Amino acid sequence: MRALTRKGAATRQRILEGAAALIRENGVADTTLDDVLAGTATSKSQLFHYFPGGREELLLAVARLEADRVLEDQRPQLGDLTSWPAWQAWRDKVVDRYRRQGRLCPLNSVTSHLGSRTPGARAVVTELMRSWQAEIAAGVRHMRDAGEIGPDVDPDRAAAALLAGIQGGVLIQMSTGETTHLEAALDMGLAHLRAGGARAGKVADGL
Amino acid sequence: MRALTRKGAATRQRILEGAAALIRENGVADTTLDDVLAGTATSKSQLFHYFPGGREELLLAVARLEADRVLEDQRPQLGDLTSWPAWQAWRDKVVDRYRRQGRLCPLNSVTSHLGSRTPGARAVVTELMRSWQAEIAAGVRHMRDAGEIGPDVDPDRAAAALLAGIQGGVLIQMSTGETTHLEAALDMGLAHLRAGGARAGKVADGL
DNA sequence: GATAAAATGGACCAGCAAGTCCAAAAAGAG
DNA sequence: CTCTTTTTGGACTTGCTGGTCCATTTTATC
Known part of the structure; x- marks a missing residue:
């Protein structure tokens, strides 16, 4: 299960940095998971794939x-x-x-x-x-x-x-x-x- | 509109202090309006009557x-x-x-x-x-x-x-x-x- | 090139909590 | 005592958001 393709790692990183950027700009309260998705061109399944703990883990x-x-x-x-x-x-x-x-x-x-x-x-x-x-x-x-x-x-x-x-x-x-x-x-x-x-x-x- | 019965003022105060107590204990995120209601023996219409701005105004x-x-x-x-x-x-x-x-x-x-x-x-x-x-x-x-x-x-x-x-x-x-x-x-x-x-x-x- | 594993898309679900509404009870004014 | 205003009860609506699911595509491995 500890597999992680180069592509996968890149996606994970993109989500993480995108989320950080959004939060830096708008604050946590005003940053929803959907915002992150939209801002990083990813889908929900990706987010939960790389952050199984959901919002909490991402944060x-x-x-x-x-x-x-x-x-x-x-x-x-x-x-x-x-x-x-x-x-x-x-x-x-x-x-x-x-x-x-x-x-x-x-x-x-x-x-x-x-x-x-x-x-x-x-x-x-x-x-x-x-x-x-x-x-x-x-x-x-x-x-x-x-x-x-x-x-x-x-x-x-x-x-x-x-x-x-x-x-x-x-x-x-x-x-x-x-x-x-x-x-x-x-x-x-x-x-x-x-x-x-x-x-x-x-x-x-x-x- | 600046009417406020003695009873009304008391209720308002009760809500305010009750909310403060709950927040002090559990934090803001874990304190819902319903919690405040339950904790102060008041109803929703009361809360919104005395705090027309809702949650934000109360906070x-x-x-x-x-x-x-x-x-x-x-x-x-x-x-x-x-x-x-x-x-x-x-x-x-x-x-x-x-x-x-x-x-x-x-x-x-x-x-x-x-x-x-x-x-x-x-x-x-x-x-x-x-x-x-x-x-x-x-x-x-x-x-x-x-x-x-x-x-x-x-x-x-x-x-x-x-x-x-x-x-x-x-x-x-x-x-x-x-x-x-x-x-x-x-x-x-x-x-x-x-x-x-x-x-x-x-x-x-x-x- | 076949097979397994990982990555992706996105529709769908569920729950919660804020806020609305109307009708009824209580309080004040005269 | 009556009329008006304030206070109260609580059911209902609504929107949002986190989280689930499954089918499909892509990537790795041999």
């Missing part, structure tokens, strides 16, 4: 696709947080990415629609957050080892805070359409790291 | 209700950010509130479900964010005037960053179930303010 696949995109769109900067200019470059890339994306956040849209019914949806997001945070933490660790950040800073916790700021910034952007909050959060997070990371009580002087 | 009303709750649940601490202990108390209250709330975030649930169809939904969130940020900013301003924070800190931008951290922390909690990120974001934000706000890089551009 989950789209979620995975979008989750991958999120990290990919931050490369290569995300994997190279080894100097302050590099951090700044990453920050700019993140802001730019979400500014382009506009109000719609396909991943949030999909997962909040699948909601609690599908544990898989949560897993996708959780996993994304985990690796995202891990990469940021690696950067913090690098800077700490390089002596740019005080040794008392917990990389994971700092990364968690930074990540939360990003997520919140994007969430707010979904309502306001502005990236103001995203930028403020990132800038504050970076400033805090640069200041040596809360060496409790001590204000950065030299630098 | 919007629920969104407003939940938005109000968010700020109310932070009082009186939110309005009294006048000392570091007070800030800490507020921080604890926020964490506690969302820890209690658990994975489900009714407001996010409702608005992301109404999505882009209803501009009103966005407006509710935007307004909530605006006043939330304003109250935080007032606190920052107070601390700055008291000399606890450097004069070069932009209260609005600091508040924006803090707010983004909160939102992101809650968002992540919706997947992970943990308040780790929320706490990390708040703690970092407060630490940063406490450290004097150490020159937050960019020039402020307000909201």
